[in-house]
Amino acid sequence: MEPRLPRGMRDILPDQMMLRRYVIRTFERIFEAYGFEPLHTPALELRETLMGKYGPDAEKLIYDAQHREGKEALSLRYDLSVPLARVVAMYPHLPKPFKRYQIAPVWRAERPQKGRYREFYQCDADIVGTTSMAADAEIVALIDEALTRLGFRNFVILINDRKLLAGLGRFSGVPEPLLGQLYRAIDKFDRLGMEGVQEEMRRYGIPEEVIRRMAGLLAIQGEGREVLQALAREMAAAEIPEAMEGLRELEALLGFLDQMGVSPQHYRISFTMVRGLEYYTGPIFETVVTEPKIGSITGGGRYDGLVGLFAKQSVPMTGTSFGIERIIDVIEELGMAPAGLRRTPVEVLVTVFDEERMGAAIATARALRQAGLNTMLYLEPRRLEAQLRYAHHKGIPFVVFVGPDEAARGMITARAMDTGEQRTLPVAEAARWIRSALGGSNGG
């Protein structure tokens, strides 16, 4: 039988894991610095838990699962937000605000393409149980800090509001049943520009007069609060409650962002940013990296209605998902990883000179390990060149030899693989030399 992976799936071999771990641990640290706690939910959910939340296009991509005698219809989770809503509904006594993060795989049967897989990690932070715009602002501050800490510089967190969008639609005269189509048209702004969006609206059957009004509103631009004030002036005469509420939300959000010290360079109100998922109800966020052009790397927003699908009482929620797979790829491609990050957690390879010296090699490996070094023993005698090639190939920074000469003198020889520098020392001193040469941590 030929060893194969399912279509769209991948292995992550050890030399790719260190960078991945560095990124994941960085997120964990920042989430926890902001008071978010880890949560685990199972990969399999009841099919009914997932269905009816994402919209029909998304639901086509969900994997179903079954065991031979199973009576329940199960599915692999499609994201981490719906499982969170299920958790919040199931455990009503969880103290609120409930701030949780989860970094875990999800499964979507999308058409595989370069850098896109059918199993991929999502990296989510959400705040449950408060309608305060301070929560939404904290999500934006968190995005800002996480991306900055990971080395991103030229990014903008786009901010919009679903209530405001609905209000704009109503103000322009978009018929209620076409609101979904309106969003879908606006969502294409980046690719098609304003002309293209208007063309799309036409295709969806939105009247010409309405399209013109809508385009006028979407074209309003400006810095910070200005753009909100301009929009408010434009709609002043019409009393559209959703629009007013959306504007109030964004005003409050901007106020908190000031207090939280988020750089105004790092966010912008954008009336043309829509987000695909159906469940958003308030402010929405999306981060685009402008230079180099790598597109969107976070997405999220407020979704106050989701828990209500599972429980009598609704519970407000807001949060963001980081496109962690994309972020890992970009950090690798652009060389943004910290300088000391190696390809392997192994710090020393203890070579085996010959059968007779196996005991000495074992004792040396033990001693180095006890001195706190991640130590690999080669496990069998082989030509030294082969053992050195192995260390080189794997990126192990130090190699240790315990030959007859060294053994006779109670010493070992340690070699730095990068510089070739070599020292013959008692094992404890060799360990100290290696430790100091290695410096700080390795992404752990």
Added chain:
Amino acid sequence: MEPRLPRGMRDILPDQMMLRRYVIRTFERIFEAYGFEPLHTPALELRETLMGKYGPDAEKLIYDAQHREGKEALSLRYDLSVPLARVVAMYPHLPKPFKRYQIAPVWRAERPQKGRYREFYQCDADIVGTTSMAADAEIVALIDEALTRLGFRNFVILINDRKLLAGLGRFSGVPEPLLGQLYRAIDKFDRLGMEGVQEEMRRYGIPEEVIRRMAGLLAIQGEGREVLQALAREMAAAEIPEAMEGLRELEALLGFLDQMGVSPQHYRISFTMVRGLEYYTGPIFETVVTEPKIGSITGGGRYDGLVGLFAKQSVPMTGTSFGIERIIDVIEELGMAPAGLRRTPVEVLVTVFDEERMGAAIATARALRQAGLNTMLYLEPRRLEAQLRYAHHKGIPFVVFVGPDEAARGMITARAMDTGEQRTLPVAEAARWIRSALGGSNGG
């Protein structure tokens, strides 16, 4: 719709996650200290990859998965060993020895019972590409060190050898096709005792004469090498190659265990320990905790034939799986976690006095975060008692107040939740006090 979990699945809420993380990180550190590297494989494998490896009883428990337009038959992985064998066969150029660990969920549709779930983590370390018994010995040394580091004291790593078992069967005259049944009978030794095992053999149609001889061999007991020598004497006349090879393997293994400094109290040769899975071919290991009696917490062994099912060339492999879910439960039940381990990563809750003081609370939270403390901002004004109760409920060790008095003096008040001690200080000094009171790490 009622929020429910699938049968046999569970959520792990934040207050359970810190202990879990402490155990996982401890394993990761020890694996890496021994030169093992992390590997990731997808949860979904081709169904054909998994089938025919575990035996029919196990395969009944495998979950199949499918998406609407999928043409491949997929399954959720049942363990981490078969995916490893698939990886080894797919990437023949991986440098050997290839030492990998993987701590990840697997899925088995077993009957749910207390402490047993259908999704659970496996925690595996394996060495690929060497037939040297030094590899098997290193696995035993790793088990010894990991369990010791986690606080286990009264455990024994039982060691047997599949070649030896086959040899004993042949020596006793067990017909070749009944070897599997022989193992299954011996496997029940712990529950049924020698009498019961003999009864089982009878049920399987093994002749009485054979049963007597087999029982005689299985009853041989002794310390370390003695038991091997006693067995060798018993079988001296018969030249059974598998038995001789099995004895040689165990002799070599014991020699390396000496050199590696594994305490003889922590392992024992046991001819009645069999392991369930079909793919083992050499030494096998299983750890039982003797006091308190919590049964088996590791299982593993050598399986040199598995890669051969995927590739022309076979590749030797040996390793162990730690029953990490059971280990986590036991550490919790017996209070074996380190003293400083808390229920939450949050170190400080910044309370919000009133709407007006929201800005001061935000600024304080930022400053504490910048001083390196995991800081949660309460996000909205609420009665102080409610905010204190929240901190208490979640196990957050420090609470900070920024009321009008403090704000006027440029100070904050910090309170230790356990002792009630309270200090009013400038924020930087408060942060230092909290940091020093918290002491070391929190399982991170």
